[in-house]
Amino acid sequence: MAPTTNTRVLFASIPKDFPIPGETTVYDTSQQIDLEHVPLNGGFLIKTLVLSIDPYMRGRMRAPKTKSYSTPFTLGAPLAGYGVGVVLRSEASDVAPGKYVYGDSIPHQQYAVLANMDRFNFLERDPKLPWTVYVGAAGMPGKTAYMGWKEFSRAKKGETAFITTGAGPVGSMVIQLAKRDGLKVIASAGSEEKVKFMKSIGADVAFNYKTTDTREVLAREGPIDIYWDNVGGDIFDAALEHANIFGRFLMCGMISGYNTGHEPTKNMHLTFGKSLTINGILHSHLLHKHNAEFYSKIPALLANGEIKYTEEVHHGLESVGEAILRVVIVVAEE
Amino acid sequence: MAPTTNTRVLFASIPKDFPIPGETTVYDTSQQIDLEHVPLNGGFLIKTLVLSIDPYMRGRMRAPKTKSYSTPFTLGAPLAGYGVGVVLRSEASDVAPGKYVYGDSIPHQQYAVLANMDRFNFLERDPKLPWTVYVGAAGMPGKTAYMGWKEFSRAKKGETAFITTGAGPVGSMVIQLAKRDGLKVIASAGSEEKVKFMKSIGADVAFNYKTTDTREVLAREGPIDIYWDNVGGDIFDAALEHANIFGRFLMCGMISGYNTGHEPTKNMHLTFGKSLTINGILHSHLLHKHNAEFYSKIPALLANGEIKYTEEVHHGLESVGEAILRVVIVVAEE
Numbered sequence: 001m002a003p004t005t006n007t008r009v010l011f012a013s014i015p016k017d018f019p020i021p022g023e024t025t026v027y028d029t030s031q032q033i034d035l036e037h038v039p040l041n042g043g044f045l046i047k048t049l050v051l052s053i054d055p056y057m058r059g060r061m062r063a064p065k066t067k068s069y070s071t072p073f074t075l076g077a078p079l080a081g082y083g084v085g086v087v088l089r090s091e092a093s094d095v096a097p098g099k100y101v102y103g104d105s106i107p108h109q110q111y112a113v114l115a116n117m118d119r120f121n122f123l124e125r126d127p128k129l130p131w132t133v134y135v136g137a138a139g140m141p142g143k144t145a146y147m148g149w150k151e152f153s154r155a156k157k158g159e160t161a162f163i164t165t166g167a168g169p170v171g172s173m174v175i176q177l178a179k180r181d182g183l184k185v186i187a188s189a190g191s192e193e194k195v196k197f198m199k200s201i202g203a204d205v206a207f208n209y210k211t212t213d214t215r216e217v218l219a220r221e222g223p224i225d226i227y228w229d230n231v232g233g234d235i236f237d238a239a240l241e242h243a244n245i246f247g248r249f250l251m252c253g254m255i256s257g258y259n260t261g262h263e264p265t266k267n268m269h270l271t272f273g274k275s276l277t278i279n280g281i282l283h284s285h286l287l288h289k290h291n292a293e294f295y296s297k298i299p300a301l302l303a304n305g306e307i308k309y310t311e312e313v314h315h316g317l318e319s320v321g322e323a324i325l326r327v328v329i330v331v332a333e334e
Numbered sequence: 335m336a337p338t339t340n341t342r343v344l345f346a347s348i349p350k351d352f353p354i355p356g357e358t359t360v361y362d363t364s365q366q367i368d369l370e371h372v373p374l375n376g377g378f379l380i381k382t383l384v385l386s387i388d389p390y391m392r393g394r395m396r397a398p399k400t401k402s403y404s405t406p407f408t409l410g411a412p413l414a415g416y417g418v419g420v421v422l423r424s425e426a427s428d429v430a431p432g433k434y435v436y437g438d439s440i441p442h443q444q445y446a447v448l449a450n451m452d453r454f455n456f457l458e459r460d461p462k463l464p465w466t467v468y469v470g471a472a473g474m475p476g477k478t479a480y481m482g483w484k485e486f487s488r489a490k491k492g493e494t495a496f497i498t499t500g501a502g503p504v505g506s507m508v509i510q511l512a513k514r515d516g517l518k519v520i521a522s523a524g525s526e527e528k529v530k531f532m533k534s535i536g537a538d539v540a541f542n543y544k545t546t547d548t549r550e551v552l553a554r555e556g557p558i559d560i561y562w563d564n565v566g567g568d569i570f571d572a573a574l575e576h577a578n579i580f581g582r583f584l585m586c587g588m589i590s591g592y593n594t595g596h597e598p599t600k601n602m603h604l605t606f607g608k609s610l611t612i613n614g615i616l617h618s619h620l621l622h623k624h625n626a627e628f629y630s631k632i633p634a635l636l637a638n639g640e641i642k643y644t645e646e647v648h649h650g651l652e653s654v655g656e657a658i659l660r661v662v663i664v665v666a667e668e
Binding site: 068069070232236245246249251252253254262264265266267268269270271272273274275276277278279280281282285 | 402403404566570579580583585586587588596598599600601602603604605606607608609610611612613614615616619
């Protein structure tokens, strides 16, 4: 078989603030690959099916010397992220052709040779769910929500939770987990459409933080026992002000700062008077405890509609640049 | 017996920043009390022996409308705080004359009628310890250190702890508890004398943060697994930067802000990547779990010298105004 084009999305330059498709990321068709003969070196060849565009990826588009919890992308090399691939050929004894693999190191290219399963797990698809769900509600964002909630919320029936970016893939899962645990849920997002969606999945109080004062809502509907933070800054401060004694704060990411720097927190002095607990969530630190349980429970609930999800799907590797920009901009403005 | 003067320290006006003895607090000798006949209304009469001046008291010197975890002092009424009193007369069946009581609601006056034991516990003094220790290392500050460490540190032998205001009554106890648990201890304070003291009680690395760069010390001696915060602001940010994965942050008070407002925290976005846990400590929320154990262990260790302490003792109610100012200023500048 003749070599085929292995389309890729390359990290071309470090964004100053927002990524620029065609400049900070470049869609590239220059690489050829011979699918039958490309050396596997003991690994396996996949065809990439689905790639997830997640806010943390912006953090990887940085200079190598800047430290962060994620490793920086390499300039000139493809982006990489969560994705699903199907195995085409394999020299690894534990990896059979036809298997589906999921993990955070799928290169943004049509075909890729992976060395081993270290950063991947096999997936079996529920026939009612498309593969895209396995990078969303049944993937890293869903796991972040499920494992963070499970590990740190100490949720008790009748308590009140405040969940930010409640229409996003993480927040919407958290809303539904909180409702399943019998909590009153206050949820915020940045548009009327999102407010409607958050109500449709069970939020008792849903508001648009751009048009409604967060502190007024929390003063009326709080105090809050659990706060799920995706935003940081002033809303985090408002949550500290309206936290109940023994409140639990789950820090999942501060989306607002990925492009333009993080807003400072002014109210950390409220943590001791109220005996608050704040936990940073990184789902990869929780996988060993909750991954099996997650896959045994959540995809089935998604498939039968007990837990709802939305997804925004773009098609083609050539859309990655825009998708990153869109995700980043959508989220940053939310 | 003729009435005697009941000297008092009154809260006279709200400080703008630093309290001013004679203006924000006033030493008062106008009240008379007849110790034999003053009505007890079912309560008991104490003579005040020892009063503790603690940084949180500055937070109580505020307008009633400003919310905080402590109740505000009443203008024109005596200050109140942790102290030890001896019972002179009693109408309460559970309170015998001659007993010693400890609690956070001892009025700053020579004699006082207390309604019941709700906010007090009885003390038995170790003959080797003066009463003053029971408002310090064997009182609220010691309890804060012991109970906070016990409840939240999850200390493991070989880990590294960074303890701020390590020469203070709380910090010096924490240093010694950390060393007893087999940790490497980095400790900071604001003078060479304090550095010497911190070394004398076992700190492996002790430094004066006014003359030594905190980040340099932490870069060299860290990363830190446990951070004991008494200061907030930039040092808290530095600790976030140099925290190890799964670090525990124990928030005990932010002394720097009591007079002049709290410095913002810039690095909360580091909490999720490192899966940090931050716990606010208020010892009164932990008493039910650890108080009996504290009294059974700590006074004996203080008496036999296994745990060391320092105290600064002023004499006479007329010194309260200066003591507050001094404590506040000393601590704020530390």
